Amino acid sequence: MDEVKRPAAEGGTGPPPPPTAEEVFRDYAPRVYNLARRMLSSDADAEDVTQDVLLQVVRKLPTFRGEAAFPTWLHRITVNAALTHRRKRAARDEHLTREALDTVLEREESRHEPVRPWSVAPEEAILDRETQDLIERAIAGLPEPYRDVFVLADVEGLPNAEIGEMLGLSVAAVKSRLHRARLMLRGALAPHFEEVSA
Amino acid sequence: MITCRQLVECLCDYVDGELPCDRCDEVRAHLCECPSCHAHHATYVLVIRLTQLLPAAPMPPHLSARLQAALSREQRPPGEHIV
Numbered sequence: 001m002d003e004v005k006r007p008a009a010e011g012g013t014g015p016p017p018p019p020t021a022e023e024v025f026r027d028y029a030p031r032v033y034n035l036a037r038r039m040l041s042s043d044a045d046a047e048d049v050t051q052d053v054l055l056q057v058v059r060k061l062p063t064f065r066g067e068a069a070f071p072t073w074l075h076r077i078t079v080n081a082a083l084t085h086r087r088k089r090a091a092r093d094e095h096l097t098r099e100a101l102d103t104v105l106e107r108e109e110s111r112h113e114p115v116r117p118w119s120v121a122p123e124e125a126i127l128d129r130e131t132q133d134l135i136e137r138a139i140a141g142l143p144e145p146y147r148d149v150f151v152l153a154d155v156e157g158l159p160n161a162e163i164g165e166m167l168g169l170s171v172a173a174v175k176s177r178l179h180r181a182r183l184m185l186r187g188a189l190a191p192h193f194e195e196v197s198a
Numbered sequence: 199m200i201t202c203r204q205l206v207e208c209l210c211d212y213v214d215g216e217l218p219c220d221r222c223d224e225v226r227a228h229l230c231e232c233p234s235c236h237a238h239h240a241t242y243v244l245v246i247r248l249t250q251l252l253p254a255a256p257m258p259p260h261l262s263a264r265l266q267a268a269l270s271r272e273q274r275p276p277g278e279h280i281v
Binding site: 021022025029030031033034037043047050051054055058059108114115116117118120131132135136139150154155157175178179182183185186189190193 | 206209210211214216233234235237238240241242244245246248249250252253254255256257258261262264265266268269272273
């Protein structure tokens with residue numbers, strides 16, 4: 001492949017030049033891998049998608065015009081690749097049955113029982129590997145439509161409008177799924193973190 | 199005053215700063231008076247915060263090698279084959 005031609009730096013305020021193929025593979029692979037891993041809940045699938053995305057990006061680099069920031073462009077390609085990969089894989093494993101999901105949401109949204117505070121503090125959690133694994137498993141256990149929105153919004157920090165564009169959803173639908181995903185995660189984590197009554 | 203169920207329904211907008219001011223006042227008033235909703239709000243926010251603190255997973259060494267090989271193949275001039 002020809003070396004990517006980078007625009008000459010002219011000292012203006014235009015967008016920064018795109019990275020080279022080597023920089024894409026070196027600097028952006030972990031980001032792509034992590035996003036794909038959380039969306040697909042599978043290390044092996046995330047590895048396939050990471051390779052696919054990086055090759056796609058490198059092939060498209062000569063046409064990248066910088067209308068969007070490079071990381072935004074990369075996010076879009078990764079999300080599309082993950083969704084395509086998932087469609088090919090089909091719904092081979094449903095993490096929660098519809099009935100189980102309805103039960104969780106009903107419990108969270110109607111809340112017949114008092115809610116107890118949690119004994120976990122963020123400052124502690126960052127040092128605690130067990131807590132990290134617990135949260136990762138809870139995210140992986142979310143049904144895919146909810147997990148996609150949650151990962152893009154709360155893990156990746158993307159705006160709702162951008163997520164809607166990527167997933168073909170209205171902003172209202174994104175917010176609804178995000179709220180339900182947070183409620184489901186809260187419900188899944190509560191038994192582990194709730195303070196024990198005196 | 200809003201009900202507990204109404205509070206849960208608007209929690210996402212409240213936490214994300216997208217709730218109208220008058221509705222925010224109602225939410226705050228409810229949170230002050232309802233310990234259960236206060237705990238629900240606090241733990242809802244904590245879920246978001248904890249998620250943001252999750253570290254990125256390290257790339258498996260075999261994946262780095264696989265990607266490097268893929269890039270090398272991609273950059274090989276057309277027509278060049280490995281014997």
